[in-house]
Amino acid sequence: MHDFAEAFRLAFALAASGDADLIEIIALSLQVSLTALLASSVIGFGLGTLVAVARFPGRGAAIVAFNTLMGLPPVVVGLLVYLMLSRAGPLGVFGLLYTPAAMIIAQTILITPIIAALSRQIVEDLFLEYDELFRSMSVPTHQAMAAVLWDARFSLVTVALAGFGRAIAEVGAVMIVGGNIDHLTRVMTTAIALETSKGDLALALALGIVLLVISMTVNAMALSLRTTAARQAYA
Amino acid sequence: MRELALRVDEIVSSDADAADRQTLPLLPLKVCGLTFRAGGRTLIDNLDLALGMHGITMMLGPNGAGKSLLLRLLHGLIAPSSGEISWNGVPLGHSVQERQALVFQKPVLLRRSVGENLDFALRLMGQSSQQRRDELLNRVGLLRLARQPARLLSGGEQQRLALARALAADPQVLLLDEPTASLDPASVQMIEGIVQDASRQGMRIVFVTHDIGQARRLADDVVFMHRGRVAEHAPSKDFFQSPASEAARDFLAGRIVL
Numbered sequence: 001m002h003d004f005a006e007a008f009r010l011a012f013a014l015a016a017s018g019d020a021d022l023i024e025i026i027a028l029s030l031q032v033s034l035t036a037l038l039a040s041s042v043i044g045f046g047l048g049t050l051v052a053v054a055r056f057p058g059r060g061a062a063i064v065a066f067n068t069l070m071g072l073p074p075v076v077v078g079l080l081v082y083l084m085l086s087r088a089g090p091l092g093v094f095g096l097l098y099t100p101a102a103m104i105i106a107q108t109i110l111i112t113p114i115i116a117a118l119s120r121q122i123v124e125d126l127f128l129e130y131d132e133l134f135r136s137m138s139v140p141t142h143q144a145m146a147a148v149l150w151d152a153r154f155s156l157v158t159v160a161l162a163g164f165g166r167a168i169a170e171v172g173a174v175m176i177v178g179g180n181i182d183h184l185t186r187v188m189t190t191a192i193a194l195e196t197s198k199g200d201l202a203l204a205l206a207l208g209i210v211l212l213v214i215s216m217t218v219n220a221m222a223l224s225l226r227t228t229a230a231r232q233a234y235a
Numbered sequence: 236m237r238e239l240a241l242r243v244d245e246i247v248s249s250d251a252d253a254a255d256r257q258t259l260p261l262l263p264l265k266v267c268g269l270t271f272r273a274g275g276r277t278l279i280d281n282l283d284l285a286l287g288m289h290g291i292t293m294m295l296g297p298n299g300a301g302k303s304l305l306l307r308l309l310h311g312l313i314a315p316s317s318g319e320i321s322w323n324g325v326p327l328g329h330s331v332q333e334r335q336a337l338v339f340q341k342p343v344l345l346r347r348s349v350g351e352n353l354d355f356a357l358r359l360m361g362q363s364s365q366q367r368r369d370e371l372l373n374r375v376g377l378l379r380l381a382r383q384p385a386r387l388l389s390g391g392e393q394q395r396l397a398l399a400r401a402l403a404a405d406p407q408v409l410l411l412d413e414p415t416a417s418l419d420p421a422s423v424q425m426i427e428g429i430v431q432d433a434s435r436q437g438m439r440i441v442f443v444t445h446d447i448g449q450a451r452r453l454a455d456d457v458v459f460m461h462r463g464r465v466a467e468h469a470p471s472k473d474f475f476q477s478p479a480s481e482a483a484r485d486f487l488a489g490r491i492v493l
Contacts, residue, residue, distance in 0.1 A: 079457055126346075133343040137359060137404070138333045147355065151346040 004205065011206035026210065029187040032174070033167040036107035040167075041160050043108070044115025051116070052124035053145055065122060069113030074106075081106045085177065098179040103187070106173035108229055111163040119152075120158040127151050140143070154229035162220040165215055183204030242244045261322045261334050261407045262288045264309070264437055269318035271308060273465075278304055279315070280463040290455030291430070293442040293471070295447070296490045300460040302443040303340070303412050309441070310410055320410075336401035340413040342393045347457075349388065349396055350381035356403040367403075375399040375429055398405025398429055409433060411442045415449065427453060447462065448488060451475060461481045 014022050051062050083089050085097040085105075099216045126148050134144045149156070170187035178185035180194055188211045196206035243254040264286040271279035276287065279301050286292055294302045307313050309320060311327040322331045345352050353371055359361045369409045372378040375395040385396060394414050401409060411430065430453065434440050444450055450457055454471035461482040467474065485493045 092314065130343060130345070132312060132339070136310060136332075136337045136339075137356065138329060139359060143359070 006202040006205075008079060008209065010202050011209040015207055015210070020208070022207075024183065025186055025188055025191050025207075026214075027232060028100065028185075029189075029211075030214075032103045033052060033107060033164060035168045036104045036111060036167050037160060037164045038195045039104070040112040040115050040163055041153045044112045044163070045119050045156065047112075048119030049123050049145060049149060050210050052120045053141070053148075054125055063117075063120065066113050066117035070117050072110055072113060074110055074170045074172035075176065078173035081109065081173065081177045089113040098181060098185060099135075100185060103174040103185060104175040106177045107167040107170060110170060110173055111167050114160055114166055118162065119156055122152050122155045122159065123148055156227050157225055158222045161218050162223075165218050167215060168218075169211065210235070241385070243360045249298065259323065259439045261331065262324075262388065263323060265319075266278045266309070266455040267319045269305075269320065269435055270316045271304060271313070272316045275359045279324060282318070282464055282480050284368070284458065284468065286439075286441070286463050287456075289344065289437075289439065291442060291453050292456050292458055293454035294460060295445065295450050295486070296460035296466075297486060299361065299447065301463040302400060302445075302460050304411050304463075305460065306337070306412050306441065306443055312337070327374050331405050332405075332423045334406055335410060336406035337409045337410040338394070338397050338412065340390050340416055342397035343484065344385040344393060345390075347385060348381065348386050349377055349383050352385045352396060353400055353403055355399045360404055362403075365403050371403055374402070374432075376425065385465065389422075391418045391425070393416060394426060395429070398426060402429075402433065408439045408456070411440065415444070415446070459486070461486075 002194075022178065048066075051059060063081070082097065084091045085094070085102050085161060087091055095189070096105070098133050127144070130148060130151075134147075139147070154164045169189065170191055174185070174187055175193065178187070179191035180186050184192075188207050192204045192211070195201070196205065240303070240409070240471040247374065258450060264282040264284070266282060268278055269282040270277065284305075294305065308315055309327075309330045315449070320327050322330070325331055332367055342411075343447065345355060349372065350368060353368045354363060357433055366414070369378055369381070374380050375398055376393055377388075377399065380392065385393065388396060398414065409430070412463075413419075415426050418426070427449070430440055430442065431439055440453075442453060454474075456470050459467040459474065459480065462482070466480040466482045467478060469479065474483070477488055482492050
């Protein structure tokens with residue numbers, strides 16, 4: 001109980017003091033996760049839309065794969081990326097291990113299936129709704145895809161925010177490929193893990209509260225978007 | 236240089252062909268031995284039909300007669316199991332379909348504003364202009380709602396928007412699948428007025444309904460369908476005065492037609 005009270009006091013004190021280390025950790029967390037989100041959105045929305053709209057052999061297997069990979073354990077992703085980026089690995093020459101770039105790669109791999117699977121479902125549902133109309137109007141495929149993506153934009157932003165939530169809260173993969181190096185690869189989740197192992201539970205909880213606030217902000221944005229879309233009957 | 240000139244000629248010629256195809260009349264329509272089977276049932280059964288160049292054809296018949304299905308087949312949204320559909324000798328295909336427009340019983344509207352729904356159709360036609368958009372919206376009485384989200388419109392307004400979108404394509408043939416089902420009388424009257432205007436301007440109308448009163452008001456000729464076949468095709472006056480088929484007589488008398 002004492003730890004909780006101390007954690008809240010410390011969290012507010014840290015936030016109020018504008019602690020440089022804390023700001024650095026938060027900034028790196030956001031930089032890594034937002035960059036991973038950007039990369040995942042480009043790949044995931046593209047793959048999701050392709051699988052939603054196109055008919056090709058193995059489409060069912062692709063859907064199963066997306067859905068299965070949504071539950072990828074972060075430590076497994078971390079391990080795979082570690083093997084790829086380690087000196088003996090195929091991408092070892094780039095020297096990316098224990099850098100923010102490695103963490104971005106790991107998070108991108110982790111959240112791309114989530115974005116692809118959820119966007120596939122959203123785009124496919126809307127595409128089915130529009131399908132007869134588009135065929136009736138002889139809408140070319142590329143215009144049909146663009147129209148569906150545009151009309152599904154509110155839902156797709158929610159998907160992206162879900163991906164961001166997963167990325168920013170993830171610890172296993174970034175710990176393995178980033179190494180939790182102070183002033184280089186330390187992000188909020190790895191810092192929490194470190195402070196917990198050191199026994200500084202109050203600081204760990206304070207960082208957790210900051211993480212929670214970011215997560216809540218993201219969720220509030222998602223809810224606000226959906227509410228706005230529903231109010232305007234676009235969703 | 237000569238090659239370039241030839242290629243330019245080809246492009247000009249192909250554009251001219253496309254323009255010709257666009258202006259060539261789609262009618263008459265000839266349907267021979269059309270059959271459509273699904274789920275082990277024959278829903279359209281060896282159907283023959285011919286439609287002339289002008290007017291409003293009302294497709295009448297009880298529920299399950301195959302009216303809406305026939306409309307989808309004529310528009311090429313579904314492929315027949317067998318039989319032929321030819322529009323002025325041209326088999327169904329992209330060039331035929333783009334000269335028709337279909338209004339569905341339940342309008343499918345994009346998740347956009349009223350005006351943007353029309354813009355989408357006009358852009359497809361390469362005619363995107365606010366003047367044309369406003370003209371169409373005015374024609375269906377929706378100009379003041381141009382900025383409203385389309386899905387917040389009432390049922391009648393949504394159907395009028397769908398009709399405006401169909402008219403935006405300036406089709407030769409307008410196919411309407413029970414567009415006034417479950418609408419209030421004022422909306423029905425408004426939609427019928429728009430359809431009659433379109434017909435007066437030379438658009439060929441094929442209108443599916445099971446509303447006898449509506450068929451009486453609008454029809455130049457009536458196609459009465461029963462069990463996936465054309466039981467009767469006659470000028471409106473003849474059909475309503477002395478229907479030739481027993482199924483049509485029962486239908487007009489309000490008896491259950493099985």
